[in-house]
Every structure is written in structure tokens, then in C-alpha cells.
Amino acid sequence: MVERKHWFSTLLPHAILILGVLIVAFPVYVAFVGSSWDAGTIANGTMPMTPGPYLVENYSRVILSGNATAREPVGPMLFNSFVMAMIIALGKIAISIISAYAVVYFRFPLRKTAFWLIFITLMLPVEVRIYPTYKIVADLGLLDTYGGLAIPLIASATATLLFRQFFMTIPDELVEASKIDGAGPWKFFKDTVLPLSITTVAALFVIQFIYGWNQYLWPLLITTREDMQTIVIGIKKMLVTQDALTEWQLAMATAVLAMLPPVVVVLVMQKLFVRGLVETEK
Template sequence: MVEHRRFGNLLPHLVLLAGVAIVAFPVYLAIIASTHDNTVIANGQMPLYPGSRGLETYWNTIVSGTGRTTRQAVGVMMFNSLIMAIGIAIGKIAISIISAYAIVFFAFPFRMTAFWTIFITLMLPVEVRIFPTYKITSDLHVLDSYSGLILPLIASATATLLFRQFFMTVPKELVEASKIDGAGPIRFFWDTLLPLSMTNIAALFVILFIYGWNQYLWPLLITTRDDMQTIVIGIKKIIDVRDALTEWQVAMATAVLAMLPPVAVVVLMQRLFVKGLIETEK
């Protein structure tokens, strides 16, 4: 029997609160900085309470942008990042679940060779194959497009491995029952495997959405038009100025806005995300 001691859990709670404070304090500073004038931030005199320029800063950042650093409104950048993140997440999940289904439930020659070939690509991230990938993207004339942002990144050996391991735990009785009911491969996949995989899909969607949202190198290479830039590139361009004073209030507002979609996805899908990571029963 576990005894409930009044002060026995004090230390763990203090450590937890300290960890939350360490993580949350920079976010709090970014929010506070986005509400003050740029001169206050640049002079190092920024107080720890909100200023009066918050609504104006966020409105100008989202709708009109700034003429000196970001020639495109941050709202457009957020939309580009959202399309890219959703496209990468859905593409990776769709290709991976179909690949895992074929590897587990179909007996074809060199099945394991195909799986290990996919698995080996874990050692070849985008940074390693960046030049040939860029060459192919350029030859297909999909630079400065959503297709160019999404398609080269939708293959995922990790997701294929996770779905394969999950499908291998599916009882064979389900397969036999589907055959007895006259269900073909597509119906078995759609009516049986997909409902069983929903928690895994949700967990992978959260991870892959954040992966796509945080992409920097690939969008930086293939986007030259301002209206196709993602918000991560926008933050870099706001800060990286040479002859002008960095607009810190705009940079902080953009950073806060960049955090909102991933946080919203994690919060809204938290239960399915945790369930998909820990659930073992089918």
C-alpha cells in the first residue's frame, strides 16, 4: 500500500515547477517583448510587464509585414508553413501505412529486401541527399511551389517501421475473419486496419506536423519568391539584417505566432497522442 505523505511529493513538485519555469520564461519574454517599442528592447530597458504596442505589432506583423526586413506578411508565411506541415504529415502517413501493409500482409518476392532498403534510408536524411534532391526538384520545375516543398520530404522509413511493427501484432484471426466475410485486401485495409491504427496515426501526425513546421534548410533552398517563404525563414530574415536596426518586437511577435500551430496540434490531439504511444492492446 502506498502511503500518502503530505510533504513526500514536495520535492518532485518543486523540480517540476522549476522545469516549467525554465522552459516557459523565454516564451514569456518573447510575448512581453512583442508588446514594447523597438527602442526599449534595443536599449536593454525592457520591463517584465506587457507594453501598449501589442495589438499594433501583431496586426502589422500578420497583415502587412514590414518593409525593411520581411517584405511579405507573416500571415502568408504561416499559411505556407501550415500547408507544408499538413502535406508532409499526411503524405508520410499515407505512404508509410500502405508500404507497411504491403510488407506485412502480402507475400511477394524480395519482400524483406524491400523493407530493409526502406529502413536503410534512415541513414540518408535530407541534408545528405540535398543536392540530388534539389536537382530533381529543379528539373521537374516545382521550385517555389507547394509540391516542391512537400513531395521530396514525404517518404518516411521511421513511420513505415512503426506501422510494420504494429501490423505484425494484429491477430491473424482478424485476417481469417475478413476472408470468411468475403473482404478483399482493400476492404480489410479500410474497414479493419485503419480503425485499429487511428491512435498510431494521431501520434505520428503530431510528430510529423511539428517536423514539417520546423523545416528550414529545404524551404530555404527551393523558395526564392517572398510569397512562398515559410515562417521559420521569415524569423531568420527579420533578425539577420545588416544596415538596419533589427525590429525585435516584430521578431518576437513572429516567434510567438510560429509557436501557436504546433502547440494547438499537441493540445488538441494530446489524448490520442499519448494513447498512440503507450497503448499495446488491440
């Protein structure tokens, strides 16, 4: 017997979902519309809710020439943010997957202690260890470099924990079969563990890429040259104290451009991202 669902039970979840999407998407739409008008229209409070005629002009200006407060164009800032986010994401995944592999499949003294020491570092974010980290980076001559931007942020206890939980779900029969075939630790990792971890790697890549892309405090401290600044710092520099000096159409165009790379990464890796989160929870 097929149970017939009431129309209300189907309509209500969709209505809540649509309402949530509208609440999240409306500010983004307003930013996009504002980026297509001139400064006078926005300052006078007469901006309509439809795109204006200055779309191409505003975006070409911020990408190629910048504005009065953030003199550097947005193009290099986007590149700096992309390089930083990629190094952080790939570095976190590489270190975490090797650490989790060692904790799960190797037997050595104080193995659990090592894992818990890694886990405790969750209580020490960048803001807590900001001074010693900055001192080390400065002493190593890594100020205003991609290494200085990314290397101090690549260690991740969260990613190590997620990989550890996933590795513990891999059947012991696979380990025994690999031993019978004469596979060593590296071959077992390369041929068995790594292919099984692709969805988890994809999920963590999306999360860590967005984490690196949205960094503000560390790039603000570590960069002194304008050509090494990231897009998040560029947006902040456009919002000056004197409201009359803020070119809001360019600031909103920069904000829209800053959202595009993370959105593209999420859309491209959407299926692997969802599968990775579901399999990690199991």
C-alpha cells in the same frame, strides 16, 4: 492495508516538473512580453517583465504589412508553412501506412529486403541528398511551388517502422475472420486495420506536422519568391547582422505566431497522441 506515501515522495516529482516547465516556458514568456513593447524599450535594455501597450500594433503590423527586412507580411508565410506541414504529415502517413501494410500482410519475394531498404533510408536525411533532390525538383519545374516544398520530404522510414510494429500486434484471428467473411485486402485494410490505427495515425500526424512546420534548409533552397517563403525563413530574415536594424519586437511577435499552430495541433490531439505513442510501444 493501504500504504501511506510520504509527502516528500509526492512533492519532489511535482517540484521537478514545475521547474522544467518554468525553464521551458520562461523564454516564450519573454518573447511574448518583448512583442508588446516598442523597439526603443527593448534596445535600451529597460524592458519590464509585464506586457506593454504595443501588443495589438505589433501583431497587426507583422501579420498585415511585414517589416523592413522581411518585406512580406507574416500571414502568407504562416499559410505557406501550414500547407507544407499538412502535405508532409498527410503524405508521410499515407505512404507509410500502405508500405507497412504491404510488408506485414503480403507475402512476396524479398519482402524483408524491401523493408530493410526502407529502414536504411534513415541514414540519408535531406542534408545528405540535398543536391540530387534539388536537381530533380528543379528539372520538374517545382521550384516555388507547394509540391516542391513538400513532396521530397513525404517519404518516412520512421513512420513505416512504427506502423509495421503496430500491425504486428493485431491478432491473427482478425485476419482469419476477415478471410472467412470474404473480405479482400482493401476491405480488410479499410474496415479493420485503419480504424485500429487511428491513435497511431494521430501520434504520427502530430510529430510529422511539427517536423514539416520547423523545416528551414529545404524551403530556403527551394523558394526564390518572397510570397512562397515559410515562417521559419521569415524569422531568420528579420534577424539582420546589424543589431541596430533588427526590429526585435516584430521578430519576437513573429516567433510567438510561429509557435501557435504546432501548439494548437498538440493540444487538440493530445489524448490521441499519447495513446498512439503508448500503443505503438506495446
